[in-house]
Amino acid sequence: MGKIAVVTDSSCDLPQDVIEKWQIEVVPLRIHYIDQEYRDGIEITADEVADQLKQEIPKTSMPTPEDIYSTFEKLKNSGVTHIIVITVAAAISGTYNTFRLVANEFELEISMVDSAGVSFLLGFLVLEAARLCSITTNMTEILDKIDKTKKQLKGYFIVDTLDYLRAGGRIGKVASSIGSMLNIKPIISLDSEGKLYPHGIARGKKQAIRKMISPILKQLESTRAHIAILHTKAEEEALALKEKMMQYDTLQNLYIRTVSPALMVHAGPGLLGIVIHPLPQDQENA
Secondary structure (H helix, E strand, O other): OOEEEEEEEHHHOOOHHHHHHOOOEEEOOEEEEOOEEEEEOOOEOHHHHHHHOOOOOOEEEOOOHHHHHHHHHHHHHOOEEEEEEEEOOOOOOOHHHHHHHHHHHOOOEEEEEEOOOOOHHHHHHHHHHHHHHOOOOOHHHHHHHHHHHHHHOEEEEEOOOOHHHHHOOOOOOOOHHHHHOOOEEEEEEEOOOOOEEEEEEEEOHHHHHHHHHHHHHHHHOOOOEEEEEEEOOOHHHHHHHHHHHOOOOOEEEEEEEEOOHHHHHHHOOOOEEEEEEEOOOOOOOO
């Protein structure tokens, strides 16, 4: 096996320095306003999306076939012989299928992986794939370990309102009636197929946060892990979660990230989330 590259989409929420360190290729999603289109995270920021939500809720779409093809072409010209594509959950986006259609027409070995996740549920999987590619070229081993990691990742999210998820058609099993009940907050997760579902409910955001982090803290009591804290215009609450996580010696890396502009469209201001990547006992920190 020759040179392997990892490609993903901009909903992975990985920091730019991490993307550059692991030489990950990120293809942007698209954000559409009535009179303008932007490349996610390149031509518009999450804060800019948030500031405009009261005037207009934009639409999002998958990366263009042209952007995907040009990324593949650039990698091929650089000597890459195999590409691993890992995308946002196919259950909530057409991104996986768009990549697949382009990959089927491209003259290079391309392995497709549906992360069944979003944000750092995708990001941690991409990061693990890049780490594996740096130590082995055995594709069977790499893809097998990616699949195992995918099953271990857990993520939980709270939103201030379900209105944005409803507007984007992403609400899935999270019944909108739950969120409209007086001060009831659903704790949202994604199932094995990448569909949103209510992991639990709580009365008020403080109780919701306690319930959201409870399984994470329990896991940190005995398991080394990476943690990502995600938010939209909720930095103070994100920093408070960081303080709780930092009390555990098992914590390896911790990321605090404002989610991508495309995710801001569907979550709205006030989202708070946490993702855990448990590490095998024999794995070195990366």
